[in-house]
Amino acid sequence: MSVHATAPRPGLGRRLSEFSDRRFKYLVIAPAILIILLIGLFPLIYNLVVSVQNLTMLEEDTSFQGLLHYAALFEDTRLWRSLLHTLIITVIALPSELALGMLMALLFLERLPGRQVFIALLVLPTMIAPVVAGATWRLLFDNRYGPINQILGWFAGEPTPILWTISRDFVYPAILIAEVWQWTPFMFLLLLAALSNVDQSLTEAAEIDGASYWTIFRRIMLPAIWPVVAIALLIRGLDLFRLFDVVWALTQGGPGTMTETISIYTYIQGFRQFETSYTGAIAFLVIVLLSVIVITALRRMEIDR
Amino acid sequence: MTGATRTTQPRGTRLGLRRRTWRLLARYAGATILTLLFLFPVYWLFMISFKTPEEIFHSPPVWYPASIQFDNYAALFKGGDAITVWNSLFVATSSTLISMFFGTLCAYSLARFRTGGENLAIWIISQRMIPPIAVVFPLFLLYVWLGWVDTYQGLILLYTAFNLPYVIWMMRGYIEDVPIDLEQSALVDGCTHWQVLVKVVFPMVRTGLFATAVFTFVFAWNDFIFALVMTRSAVTTFPVQVTHYFGAQSNFWAKISAMSVLGTLPIFIAVAALQKYLVRGISLGAVKG
Numbered sequence: 001m002s003v004h005a006t007a008p009r010p011g012l013g014r015r016l017s018e019f020s021d022r023r024f025k026y027l028v029i030a031p032a033i034l035i036i037l038l039i040g041l042f043p044l045i046y047n048l049v050v051s052v053q054n055l056t057m058l059e060e061d062t063s064f065q066g067l068l069h070y071a072a073l074f075e076d077t078r079l080w081r082s083l084l085h086t087l088i089i090t091v092i093a094l095p096s097e098l099a100l101g102m103l104m105a106l107l108f109l110e111r112l113p114g115r116q117v118f119i120a121l122l123v124l125p126t127m128i129a130p131v132v133a134g135a136t137w138r139l140l141f142d143n144r145y146g147p148i149n150q151i152l153g154w155f156a157g158e159p160t161p162i163l164w165t166i167s168r169d170f171v172y173p174a175i176l177i178a179e180v181w182q183w184t185p186f187m188f189l190l191l192l193a194a195l196s197n198v199d200q201s202l203t204e205a206a207e208i209d210g211a212s213y214w215t216i217f218r219r220i221m222l223p224a225i226w227p228v229v230a231i232a233l234l235i236r237g238l239d240l241f242r243l244f245d246v247v248w249a250l251t252q253g254g255p256g257t258m259t260e261t262i263s264i265y266t267y268i269q270g271f272r273q274f275e276t277s278y279t280g281a282i283a284f285l286v287i288v289l290l291s292v293i294v295i296t297a298l299r300r301m302e303i304d305r
Numbered sequence: 306m307t308g309a310t311r312t313t314q315p316r317g318t319r320l321g322l323r324r325r326t327w328r329l330l331a332r333y334a335g336a337t338i339l340t341l342l343f344l345f346p347v348y349w350l351f352m353i354s355f356k357t358p359e360e361i362f363h364s365p366p367v368w369y370p371a372s373i374q375f376d377n378y379a380a381l382f383k384g385g386d387a388i389t390v391w392n393s394l395f396v397a398t399s400s401t402l403i404s405m406f407f408g409t410l411c412a413y414s415l416a417r418f419r420t421g422g423e424n425l426a427i428w429i430i431s432q433r434m435i436p437p438i439a440v441v442f443p444l445f446l447l448y449v450w451l452g453w454v455d456t457y458q459g460l461i462l463l464y465t466a467f468n469l470p471y472v473i474w475m476m477r478g479y480i481e482d483v484p485i486d487l488e489q490s491a492l493v494d495g496c497t498h499w500q501v502l503v504k505v506v507f508p509m510v511r512t513g514l515f516a517t518a519v520f521t522f523v524f525a526w527n528d529f530i531f532a533l534v535m536t537r538s539a540v541t542t543f544p545v546q547v548t549h550y551f552g553a554q555s556n557f558w559a560k561i562s563a564m565s566v567l568g569t570l571p572i573f574i575a576v577a578a579l580q581k582y583l584v585r586g587i588s589l590g591a592v593k594g
Contacts, residue, residue, distance in 0.1 A: 024498045025418040032411035032469050033429075039440045039466045040432040046443035107335055118336050120576060122343055123583060127572045129527035131544040132565040136350045138551075139558060144364045147349060181346065186587060193584040193592045231591040242436035245529045249548060263438040263530070270442045271534065283439035290439075294431040301591075 044287055050280035057274030069281035078257060079282065082265035090240040093179045097236060100180065101187025109195050126185040134249025137178040141165055165251050171259055178246050187232055194228035195221060234297050262286065353562035361558050377563040389546040390567050396457060396542065397525035400464035405518050408472025413502060415473065416480040426477065430589065433470035437530045445534050455537040463535060464525040472517055478590040479513030480506065516582035519575050526571060543568040
């Protein structure tokens with residue numbers, strides 16, 4: 001090598017460095033990609049294989065069943081109801097978190113003494129483990145020893161023994177309150193950061209021109225922060241689609257199956273009923289569905305960026 | 306008041322000043338009430354952990370304990386339940402270190418060599434958004450076959466796999482923020498890629514490394530569903546332990562709250578340490594904060 005190196009051969013040197021470049025760039029991504037494939041590819045294939053067999057806890061029937069289990073999905077009302085429950089929670093929680101977060105962000109947008117302290121305290125619920133959040137609200141909602149009914153009783157002027165996590169009428173409000181409590185600060189933090197980046201000269205100019213606060217908000221602020229709103233909604237929307245922890249801690253999907261989300265239903269099918277093949281079919285559908293949505297959404301955002 | 310003279314006040318500065326003071330006070334009051342409202346559940350959780358059983362099961366509820374006592378925590382340590390906090394700590398720390406190492410390497414390749422183009426990057430981050438339940442079911446069957454259920458390595462590998470997309474995505478952003486000139490001149494000076502990475506890139510993105518690592522830790526620390534499926538008793542983490550206390554007959558409130566507090570204290574530290582990076586961290590890098 002050293003003999004060649006003394007001779008002026010620029011082409012070879014260049015090619016050598018290119019080769020090591022290429023090797024280096026694939027070498028360093030390889031371990032990470034391999035580990036990700038464990039959750040990115042293996043489950044997809046395994047679900048697909050299992051779902052065309054006939055495995056349960058008791059049966060080890062690996063014969064090819066075709067699309068039997070996929071056909072069963074369409075007749076499984078409990079599955080569709082769990083999707084509906086997930087949808088209901090998402091449709092109510094997501095706009096509530098956005099609206100509340102927006103109001104809070106507007107409140108903190110201008111200078112305020114001790115602003116940083118307020119923000120640091122307000123963000124705590126978002127960082128706490130969702131299961132802990134659910135457990136906390138379970139204690140708060142307790143009909144006898146919890147403070148919520150007590151406070152409601154003060155306003156009502158009479159005892160209000162509401163069975164929050166058991167009663168059919170109050171179980172959804174209970175879940176939604178816990179959910180909105182935990183994730184409104186998330187929206188607040190993102191929106192505050194986005195609003196702080198809005199060009200102040202624009203809003204001040206509009207103010208001098210006599211534009212109302214509402215007009216300034218709608219015409220100047222909202223368009224400017226829209227990309228952030230879209231990303232926040234995407235992240236939270238996907239989180240809500242896989243909602244599990246809070247509901248599990250509060251109701252375990254009950255009363256009956258009334259608050260089962262798609263994640264809880266899948267868990268029960270797989271780990272309580274041991275319907276291996278059928279769970280494989282559900283999980284396969286969920287992965288494919290979500291992958292398509294996520295990749296499409298991210299592509300669009302990448303272009304906007 | 307420089308603030309008063311800066312903006313034009315057609316109706317006289319004195320009136321404007323007084324109005325502004327009232328406005329500030331009103332906003333201050335609003336902010337205080339909001340913060341108290343949002344922190345009340347946290348307060349309640351902490352207070353229960355210091356109460357005696359008589360105070361916990363008292364109707365109407367007792368708003369604060371007569372004295373701060375640590376019996377509920379002592380019970381956790383005496384009964385051996387506190388080991389679950391250690392399990393959480395060990396698993397979260399290990400998976401954070403591993404995913405930070407491999408993730409940052411991968412991110413460097415994506416950021417500087419455009420390896421795999423935009424498609425690979427998007428595929429990677431999309432893996433993070435897949436519902437864990439759909440992934441954990443086949444992995445559970447695999448782990449049963451491997452004999453990895455209820456083992457440290459099983460849980461650590463799972464958290465590493467799940468956090469890697471986040472680390473890669475975030476670190477790619479942080480590395481792209483750093484000008485490339487220094488790395489190029491280091492290469493020209495004869496450094497290998499490895500040397501550039503260790504001597505030039507890592508020091509420049511160290512704040513990003515730190516912030517991403519803390520978030521990665523928090524995600525693993527807070528996880529419930531993977532641990533619920535993959536642990537039995539040996540490596541049970543604290544979130545799973547909390548749900549074990551929800552009995553059909555009686556709720557062990559004291560234990561629920563004490564265990565939850567133990568699991569929440571590291572989060573407080575993380576939030577305090579992260580201040581500047583919170584927005585970027587939770588928005589997947591979309592908002593630079």
